Amino acid sequence: MTSVELRDSILHHLKYSLGKDAEHAVTYDWRMALSLAVRDRITDPWFDATRASYAGQHKRVYYLSMEFLIGRLLQDAIVNLGLLETAQSAFDEIGLPLVDVLSNEPDAALGNGGLGRLAACFIESLSSLGVPAMGYGIRYEHGLFKQSFQDGKQIEAPEDWLQQTHAWEFERPESTYHIGFGGTVTEKNGRSIWEPEDGLIAQAFDTPVIGWKGNWANTLRLWSARPTQIFDLDQFNSGDYIAASAPETLARTISRVLYPDDTTPQGKELRLKQEFFFTAASLRDALRRFDTEYDDLRMLPKKVAFQLNDTHPAIAGPELVRILCDERGMKMEDAITTARGCLAYTNHTLLPEALERWSVDLMGRLLPRHVQIIEQIDAAHAKEKPKRTVTALENGEVKMGELAFIMGHKVNGVSALHTDLMKQTVFKDLHELHPDRIVNQTNGVTPRRWVLGANPRLSGLITDVLGDGWVADLEQLKGLEPHIDDAGFLDRFAAAKRANKTDLVDWVKETHDLDLDPDAMFDVQIKRMHEYKRQHLNILEAIALWQEIRDNPTGNWTPRVKIFGGKAAPGYVFAKEIIHLINDVAAVLNADPVTSKYLKVVFLPNYNVTMAERLIPASDLSEQISTAGKEASGTGNMKFALNGAPTIGTLDGANVEIREHVGAENFFLFGMTAPEVDERRLLGDHAAQAIAADPRLARALDAVRGDVFSTGDAGRHAVIADNLSTHDYFVVCSDFTDYWRAQREVDAVYADQNKWMHMAALNTARSGWFSSDRSMRGYLADIWNAGSALPEK
Numbered sequence: 001m002t003s004v005e006l007r008d009s010i011l012h013h014l015k016y017s018l019g020k021d022a023e024h025a026v027t028y029d030w031r032m033a034l035s036l037a038v039r040d041r042i043t044d045p046w047f048d049a050t051r052a053s054y055a056g057q058h059k060r061v062y063y064l065s066m067e068f069l070i071g072r073l074l075q076d077a078i079v080n081l082g083l084l085e086t087a088q089s090a091f092d093e094i095g096l097p098l099v100d101v102l103s104n105e106p107d108a109a110l111g112n113g114g115l116g117r118l119a120a121c122f123i124e125s126l127s128s129l130g131v132p133a134m135g136y137g138i139r140y141e142h143g144l145f146k147q148s149f150q151d152g153k154q155i156e157a158p159e160d161w162l163q164q165t166h167a168w169e170f171e172r173p174e175s176t177y178h179i180g181f182g183g184t185v186t187e188k189n190g191r192s193i194w195e196p197e198d199g200l201i202a203q204a205f206d207t208p209v210i211g212w213k214g215n216w217a218n219t220l221r222l223w224s225a226r227p228t229q230i231f232d233l234d235q236f237n238s239g240d241y242i243a244a245s246a247p248e249t250l251a252r253t254i255s256r257v258l259y260p261d262d263t264t265p266q267g268k269e270l271r272l273k274q275e276f277f278f279t280a281a282s283l284r285d286a287l288r289r290f291d292t293e294y295d296d297l298r299m300l301p302k303k304v305a306f307q308l309n310d311t312h313p314a315i316a317g318p319e320l321v322r323i324l325c326d327e328r329g330m331k332m333e334d335a336i337t338t339a340r341g342c343l344a345y346t347n348h349t350l351l352p353e354a355l356e357r358w359s360v361d362l363m364g365r366l367l368p369r370h371v372q373i374i375e376q377i378d379a380a381h382a383k384e385k386p387k388r389t390v391t392a393l394e395n396g397e398v399k400m401g402e403l404a405f406i407m408g409h410k411v412n413g414v415s416a417l418h419t420d421l422m423k424q425t426v427f428k429d430l431h432e433l434h435p436d437r438i439v440n441q442t443n444g445v446t447p448r449r450w451v452l453g454a455n456p457r458l459s460g461l462i463t464d465v466l467g468d469g470w471v472a473d474l475e476q477l478k479g480l481e482p483h484i485d486d487a488g489f490l491d492r493f494a495a496a497k498r499a500n501k502t503d504l505v506d507w508v509k510e511t512h513d514l515d516l517d518p519d520a521m522f523d524v525q526i527k528r529m530h531e532y533k534r535q536h537l538n539i540l541e542a543i544a545l546w547q548e549i550r551d552n553p554t555g556n557w558t559p560r561v562k563i564f565g566g567k568a569a570p571g572y573v574f575a576k577e578i579i580h581l582i583n584d585v586a587a588v589l590n591a592d593p594v595t596s597k598y599l600k601v602v603f604l605p606n607y608n609v610t611m612a613e614r615l616i617p618a619s620d621l622s623e624q625i626s627t628a629g630k631e632a633s634g635t636g637n638m639k640f641a642l643n644g645a646p647t648i649g650t651l652d653g654a655n656v657e658i659r660e661h662v663g664a665e666n667f668f669l670f671g672m673t674a675p676e677v678d679e680r681r682l683l684g685d686h687a688a689q690a691i692a693a694d695p696r697l698a699r700a701l702d703a704v705r706g707d708v709f710s711t712g713d714a715g716r717h718a719v720i721a722d723n724l725s726t727h728d729y730f731v732v733c734s735d736f737t738d739y740w741r742a743q744r745e746v747d748a749v750y751a752d753q754n755k756w757m758h759m760a761a762l763n764t765a766r767s768g769w770f771s772s773d774r775s776m777r778g779y780l781a782d783i784w785n786a787g788s789a790l791p792e793k
């Protein structure tokens with residue numbers, strides 16, 4: 001496509017789809033027109049992929065996820081279609097900067113954090129690999145809340161991405177399913193029949209997901225809830241118009257809003273309804289597709305794979321059994337075996353509070369037949385493993401992790417360490433009963449969005465050296481290594497980083513009126529706020545460093561800017577306290593005339609995918625400092641390494657594997673290992689001991705406890721100091737001293753820019769393994785037994 005053709009297509013859509021002429025169009029109109037013009041380019045590959053999937057009778061992969069944190073889609077589509085320069089020229093002619101058009105798109109935040117973003121990377125990789133696949137989720141009217149700060153405290157506001165037309169979706173009014181809740185179970189001719197009392201309609205909305213070079217496109221199918229009837233006709237006819245619309249309001253709440261809790265489920269009835277709503281609709285939809293191709297249900301495991309992204313869709317087990325048994329007449333035991341052949345489960349956390357459990361009362365009220373089936377699943381499992389039983393239903397609760405494990409033929413962890421710990425802890429008993437069921441699939445990230453799209457300067461350099469094969473085969477980045485010492489390579493690498501930093505500096509100035517020095521080290525921690533992720537360890541180190549610089553203002557300090565970003569769940573009080581502390585510390589440090597040229601702290605509000613794309617390419621240092629054993633994998637850690645930011649981190653999650661790949665000498669390791677953490681906790685007074693042994697830590701904690709950062713409101717942050725000095729479950733104090741040491745090592749290396757850039761470039765060159773293409777190949781081979789439908793190249 002030429003830029004003239006693209007321009008004509010844009011003008012066509014501007015006129016005929018948006019009803020505007022160029023003279024009156026605002027940026028929104030241009031963005032919509034460009035999106036529709038680009039979407040046109042996706043439609044044919046999308047249809048071709050659909051046809052090829054049917055024609056080849058390929059096994060289909062269905063990725064079931066409550067969350068798809070897709071962010072903006074326009075630039076990604078343009079990049080994957082190879083239309084970036086074309087779009088650039090088209091808008092040069094139109095006379096509008098392309099960046100302005102691209103940044104007009106709202107960030108679709110249909111997820112909380114890592115789990116949701118992983119789903120989005122996986123869907124893109126499946127398209128790039130040409131695997132017949134579909135993502136199934138919920139079309140939330142409101143995604144993750146918007147965050148702002150008032151006096152340093154987090155304020156939440158509703159998110160409203162659908163306020164404007166969503167350019168990428170196709171509404172499918174004909175693709176609907178009736179989803180029931182409640183009611184009774186009766187028996188007829190030996191078959192159980194569930195007769196739900198209430199119901200609503202799940203309606204599909206499809207977003208095509210185009211893969212690299214436009215060779216294949218899959219569908220992200222999101223379900224929206226609608227009432228079975230808009231009005232209660234009796235009430236309507238009797239004149240009570242308002243009350244008559246109550247059923248509509250009720251039904252629509254199901255897909256109204258994303259639960260904002262990351263790793264801590266709330267156990268609310270509405271949440272269980274959301275889970276069943278999207279899972280049931282997705283299964284029905286997949287079975288409908290299967291029925292058009294095959295007539296023997298026993299073929300199901302050969303032709304269909306359902307991946308459960310965490311336990312959120314784990315009701316798929318009993319629901320699929322119910323369909324096969326009650327509706328399709330399979331024997332219960334065959335139904336269980338067949339369902340298990342299709343299902344697999346990914347676990348994303350070991351945090352005990354994160355494992356979903358539903359009271360049997362609640363589940364029985366909404367899904368009476370499913371509770372019966374879960375009992376039968378348990379019974380069949382007990383029969384299969386008579387020596388020792390582990391059940392999903394226990395003490396009046398349904399444990400969704402156990403249910404997903406028992407109903408999946410494979411269960412995977414998301415990093416080598418996490419998978420090992422899973423075997424030793426949460427699923428110890430089940431692992432002993434089924435030693436082949438647990439497998440590891442270390443997470444990955446899509447290089448199209450996270451390197452090519454987000455970091456065009458670095459990408460340009462890589463492509464100059466290697467050609468563009470690396471985008472589809474990220475391990476080719478290794479080919480950079482022999483060039484690192486070539487004349488000029490490191491200079492170009494450093495220049496790309498420096499230019500990215502200057503862009504960030506300009507943006508921060510423009511949007512937050514803060515002055516940052518692009519020569520300072522940009523030390524970045526961006527992720528959800530959680531005690532286990534230990535943003536408070538980071539800010540304590542900043543406080544201690546500030547105190548030390550004040551003691552010795554003429555010292556040889558390496559200038560740093562500590563950048564934070566992340567949302568706290570609205571109900572997570574302590575995480576919100578940490579945000580407040582960081583903002584208060586920032587206010588004091590940034591206003592200090594003596595120290596602020598060496599140390600600044602910035603907390604950027606409303607961190608999201610779009611902000612990550614801006615920050616990561618401009619980062620020097622990646623903070624991955626969770627308590628060992630708590631971060632299942634991390635994926636941000638991979639994005640930083642790929643973009644040439646070395647890690648300071650613990651031996652946790654995928655950090656372990658990142659360090660193995662980039663080399664220990666290119667990774668700033670500190671802290672206790674997972675077993676050391678467990679042992680340390682056995683000391684009742686571990687925090688007190690650590691504080692007594694490190695005067696820096698003691699002084700920093702004193703400052704937090706006192707009024708240094710609590711302008712006129714002394715003791716405002718005492719909760720944090722008290723928590724850390726007493727039980728300190730996440731062993732912040734015990735890791736502080738070693739963290740400080742590692743940070744000073746970072747300072748020393750950064751002061752030698754040649755050495756630093758060498759290390760940074762090696763991080764890029766050696767991180768190719770962390771592509772989500774590699775993760776998807778692993779799932780295809782070890783879990784799904786499926787493959788690409790594209791001809792081998």
Ligand code: GPK
Nearest residue numbers: 113114115263348349631632633634
């Ligand atoms: C794990 F359990 C959960 C959850 O509810 N949400 C979430 O984002 C994350 N996660 C892990 O915390 C990360 O370590 C991991 O990389 C990510 O899931 C993807 O696997």
